[in-house]
Amino acid sequence: MKLKTAKKTLNVIYNQDARNILDTIDSNTKVTTTITSPPYYDMKDYDSDNQVGYGQTYEEYLNDLKSIFAGVFEITEQNGTLWIIIDTFKRNNQVITLPFDLSNKLKEIGWLLQDVIIWKKDKTVPWSTNGFMQRKFEYILFFSKTANYKSNKDSVRVYDTSQLKKWWIKYPERYNPKGKALDEVWEFPIPTQGSWGEEYIRHFCPLPQNMVATMIQISTDENDNILDPFAGSGTVLSQSAYMKRNYIGFELNKNYISMFKEYLEKTFSKYRKEYELVIQNKDQGDFENRILNLRSLKFARVLIANIEKNIDFKNFKIFVVPKKASNIKHKLLKVEYQIIGQVDETIFTDEAKKIINKAPLSKFGIEPIFKFIEAKKFNHKNHFGYTKTNTYSYVKNSDLDSPKIRVISKICVDLNENDYL
Ligand SMILES: C[S@@+](CC[C@H](N)C(=O)[O-])C[C@H]1O[C@@H](n2cnc3c(N)ncnc32)[C@H](O)[C@@H]1O
Numbered sequence: 001m002k003l004k005t006a007k008k009t010l011n012v013i014y015n016q017d018a019r020n021i022l023d024t025i026d027s028n029t030k031v032t033t034t035i036t037s038p039p040y041y042d043m044k045d046y047d048s049d050n051q052v053g054y055g056q057t058y059e060e061y062l063n064d065l066k067s068i069f070a071g072v073f074e075i076t077e078q079n080g081t082l083w084i085i086i087d088t089f090k091r092n093n094q095v096i097t098l099p100f101d102l103s104n105k106l107k108e109i110g111w112l113l114q115d116v117i118i119w120k121k122d123k124t125v126p127w128s129t130n131g132f133m134q135r136k137f138e139y140i141l142f143f144s145k146t147a148n149y150k151s152n153k154d155s156v157r158v159y160d161t162s163q164l165k166k167w168w169i170k171y172p173e174r175y176n177p178k179g180k181a182l183d184e185v186w187e188f189p190i191p192t193q194g195s196w197g198e199e200y201i202r203h204f205c206p207l208p209q210n211m212v213a214t215m216i217q218i219s220t221d222e223n224d225n226i227l228d229p230f231a232g233s234g235t236v237l238s239q240s241a242y243m244k245r246n247y248i249g250f251e252l253n254k255n256y257i258s259m260f261k262e263y264l265e266k267t268f269s270k271y272r273k274e275y276e277l278v279i280q281n282k283d284q285g286d287f288e289n290r291i292l293n294l295r296s297l298k299f300a301r302v303l304i305a306n307i308e309k310n311i312d313f314k315n316f317k318i319f320v321v322p323k324k325a326s327n328i329k330h331k332l333l334k335v336e337y338q339i340i341g342q343v344d345e346t347i348f349t350d351e352a353k354k355i356i357n358k359a360p361l362s363k364f365g366i367e368p369i370f371k372f373i374e375a376k377k378f379n380h381k382n383h384f385g386y387t388k389t390n391t392y393s394y395v396k397n398s399d400l401d402s403p404k405i406r407v408i409s410k411i412c413v414d415l416n417e418n419d420y421l
Pocket residue numbers: 016017018019036037038039040046048050051052053203205206207229230231232233234235236250251252253256
């Protein structure tokens with residue numbers, strides 16, 4: 001029986017079996033990502049006929065999932081992806097490796113497994129065990145259709161300094177200016193009954209909203225289409241709507257569908273506003289500026305220390321003037337370093353070339369330009385001075401002519417590691 005319809009296929013939840021995806025969705029409609037948690041074999045009865053998992057053999061169940069995800073593969077864009085949240089379980093005193101059995105089936109279709117992420121759930125019900133240990137995590141399998149897939153990695157980097165170790169202050173060259181990459185362990189507490197108050201919808205296993213938001217942010221842009229073939233309480237669908245993406249859902253249980261619709265109506269304006277605030281957030285740009293400033297100053301300090309190891313110049317200073325983005329591959333910033341004091345230009349330049357082309361300075365992402373200035377011509381009004389050992393907190397009330405000041409700049413940083421973790 002063909003269920004194909006030319007009707008609206010975006011921003012809908014179908015009360016349909018996920019096995020009918022290809023017959024239901026208009027053949028012109030493509031999805032950018034699919035985010036879903038299928039039933040974990042027969043662990044739960046979701047109270048409807050023809051469920052995948054409940055009442056099936058393990059083989060039937062895996063084969064049904066394989067054919068559903070083959071259909072998903074067909075309607076996925078070439079740069080599209082698939083996220084599956086799934087877990088192991090125990091049968092006859094043995095662990096059944098469902099995430100791995102399923103991922104082997106998906107590889108046969110052509111899905112490329114890109115990452116296996118651990119979702120650390122923080123709290124689970126105390127009686128939920130997998131043998132003698134308490135269950136604390138589930139798996140997230142991340143697949144792509146081709147090797148060239150959409151991945152907005154920079155938009156989910158961690159740049160909130162309260163979540164970073166204080167090392168970014170002393171070692172800014174080791175931190176990506178856009179923030180630290182996400183790691184493979186994601187910590188998101190599971191929504192607990194009552195925790196959403198008025199907004200809560202009753203379902204066995206709603207996914208955490210922020211975890212779904214992270215996946216959406218990584219794999220899609222605004223106006224892209226997102227599918228959840230096992231929609232349940234509809235967390236993926238509602239989050240897609242808040243984030244200006246289109247959703248398509250499948251769910252057998254009619255009650256969940258009406259709860260989802262009610263929930264979306266109640267929560268839409270609140271979470272749409274929250275999303276608008278998040279995308280306007282300037283904090284990532286602030287972090288980037290801080291890291292680049294710290295790198296520019298530290299570059300001068302490390303250069304001084306290395307030059308002085310080999311050549312006996314008299315207490316020269318370096319004035320640091322950041323310019324603009326560099327056009328050289330792997331370099332982020334062009335910085336002018338004005339050398340002030342009695343130095344031989346040729347000897348300095350030859351020595352500096354050797355130093356900047358090897359680690360650590362070659363790793364700073366800085367394209368340096370050297371200029372040589374006579375001390376008496378240098379005017380350092382409104383500048384900040386740093387020493388040979390510290391370029392992350394300027395020396396207060398100091399005379400910039402003092403021999404202890406070696407790096408001078410308009411850049412002002414005043415960071416104390418003890419203020420951070
Ligand atoms: C693990 S739950 C999904 C939970 C969901 N991710 C959430 O945030 O609430 C699996 C869902 O798949 C639904 N389901 C089971 N078999 C199905 C089928 N053949 N087609 C569509 N939905 C199905 C169940 O009713 C259940 O709601």
